[in-house]
Amino acid sequence: MKIAVIGTGYVGLVTGTCFAETGNEVICVDINEEKIAALRRGETPIYEPGLEVLLARNIREERISFTTDLAKAVQEALVIFLALPTPSGDDGAADLKYVLEVAGQLGKLIDTYRVIVNKSTVPVGTAEKVTGILLEQLSPELFDVVSNPEFLREGVAVDDFLKPERVVVGTGSDRAHKIMGELYSPFVRQGNPVYFMDTRSAEMTKYAANSFLAMKISFMNEIANLCEQTGANVDWVRIGIGSDQRIGKRFLFPGIGYGGSCFPKDVLALNLTAKEHAYDFKLLQSVLEVNRLQxxxxxxxxxxxxxxxxxxxxxxxxxxxxxxxxxxxxxxxxxxxxxxxxxxxxxxxxxxxxxxxxxxxxxxxxxxxxxxxxxxxxxxxxxxxxxxxxxxxxxxxxxxxxxxxxxxxxxxxxxxxxxxxxxxxxxxxxxxxxxxxxx
The missing domain is CATH 3.40.50.720 (NAD(P)-binding Rossmann-like Domain)
Known part of the structure; x- marks a missing residue:
């Protein structure tokens, strides 16, 4: 397929490179001219094991290219991925200005059917907002908006994309369903599932997954703190509970708190979503406080x-x-x-x-x-x-x-x-x- 990826940050670059690796023709777009020039030379702006090798190979094979020209990228692409920043605002809300701004630009450029995919981590209801902006300029038969959250772990993101545990796709369109199924079929040949659901559920799935993992980390940090007071050894406690298949071994290592681009931002955003719907999410608030103190x-x-x-x-x-x-x-x-x-x-x-x-x-x-x-x-x-x-x-x-x-x-x-x-x-x-x- 011909694919456009808008945004060449962590998610966008991994997404574009891995789709190119499976034979698709990918064009990546960014407004940063220096970044685009470096990417054309095969220089990655992030450190991610395996990515630079894949990028160089796909540039050489002419399966991936880079541009600052959004119109050029959109002209031939059937599937357009939005991999744009959604930073936390002062109140913890995900800032959608980049996503919504690009949606407005796409409305002026699309003239035949396109699948527009939210790859960025966005709050519940964002796909509907993007759809609303596009409908101001386009007839509904010219596009479908899909939610396709990423579940990439930094440090192993290339493997995570090429061999995903699962793929989540939110859409109510049979046409988009078929296209997304074909697009991901090379990645799930060993039988790992592609879950199709509505867009709101797909958006919630990403926030729920990261918040749950943050909760596991915070819980184990609290257990570690209590172990220090009681004389227990958290290493043995971790092994003891991790052997229970209902709990699992991962994300049970105590430490100095979670960080990174996902967990802090996503827990804050989900907590704000709860507040916006008048729900007092006490457990999530505790996760935030435990991590701050840790x-x-x-x-x-x-x-x-x-x-x-x-x-x-x-x-x-x-x-x-x-x-x-x-x-x-x-x-x-x-x-x-x-x-x-x-x-x-x-x-x-x-x-x-x-x-x-x-x-x-x-x-x-x-x-x-x-x-x-x-x-x-x-x-x-x-x-x-x-x-x-x-x-x-x-x-x-x-x-x-x-x-x-x-x-x-x-x-x-x-x-x-x-x-x-x-x-x-x-x-x-x-x-x-x-x-x-x-x-």
Whole structure:
């Protein structure tokens, strides 16, 4: 099929590249000329494993192209994906201005039947709003608006798209149903389902899924906090409950709170939807509050260790992205933690394998940027681990002890085993587990 993808952010670029990989002819649109020029050279603006290789191959095979000309993209495409930003407003509502603005532009360009697909995460009722805008300029037989939420995990997004656990499509049109079924058929050959439903249910499915996962994370963080008070070990509790198939093993790792481009924004948006419909969603409000407080737990531990005086303390931080295998720092817990530490007068050396430049844009010269993980340790009085990158899992512990002023680690991701830290002689504090006191 001939496909247009409007927006070349995280979702749009992965979507366009993966559709091209299955033989479709894809044209991606963005208003940023520098970005489009870079993409034409095969340079990706985001770090996502496997994406750059796929992009280069499909550019070479002329299955994907890039333009700033919306009219050109729409001219031949049968399916038009809207992969536009929907940032949170001050009240937590998803800002639909980009989606609705493009819908208005499409109304002036479409002259034969098109399927217009909301790929962006949008509130319930957005497909109807887009339809209303298009109907101001087009007759109804010229288009169908479909909701097709993405369920991509940063760091494994290419695999998630090429081998989806499920595809959700919201439409009431038989014609659009057939086209979307054909479009996704190469991705579900092994039998994974494509669920067709109405647009409102599809839109709600995305928010419900992310909010439920955020709730699992927050619940486990609360259990971890209680484990610290009772002397239980959250590692064993996690294994014990995760073996129950009704609960499952995933998203049960305690830590410093969730972040990223999806969970914070989507939980806020769903909570606002509840308020708009006069529903008091108490559980969701608790998830938001637990996550806000959880980001401060590791700072509280540092205060206690340093006798409530962080002024002048030099601290090393490993990991800045909100999760491994991405350079995304949107709503990363590391940002709130570092802001709190800087406010109290600490000096911070930082290192992350791929997110350093994004953090530098955010913090400027307020931080000390290290060339590698060990350089960050020099003269530091403690090491904080905030993202569980693989390269942090088996470091040279003797080198760590040599470089740090004292063998002190605050682990926000429970990367190391308590027994190992005890054997090595570290003061080691983690989440939901007993503190190891240095010999």
């Amino acid at each position: 980001k401060g737990r590791i700072v509280q531990k540092l205060r206690a260790y340093f006798n409530n005086n962080l002024k002048g303390k030099r601290l090393a931080i490993w990991g800045l992205a909100f999760k491994p295998e991405t350079d995304d720092i949107r709503d990363a817990p590391s940002i709130d933690i570092m802001e709190a530490l800087l406010e109290e007068g600490a000096t911070i050396n930082v290192y992350d394998p791929v997110a350093m430049e994004n953090i530098r844009k955010r913090f400027g010269n307020r931080l000390h940027y290290s060339a590698n993980q060990y350089e960050a340790l020099k003269d530091a009085e403690a090491l904080l681990i905030l993202t569980e990158w693989s390269e942090f899992r088996n470091p040279d512990f003797e080198k760590i002890k040599t470089l740090l002023d004292a063998p002190v680690i605050f682990d926000g991701r429970n990367v190391y085993a308590l027994e190992k830290m005890k054997e090595l002689g570290f003061h080691y504090e983690s989440m939901g587990r007993n503190t190891v006191i240095a010999r």
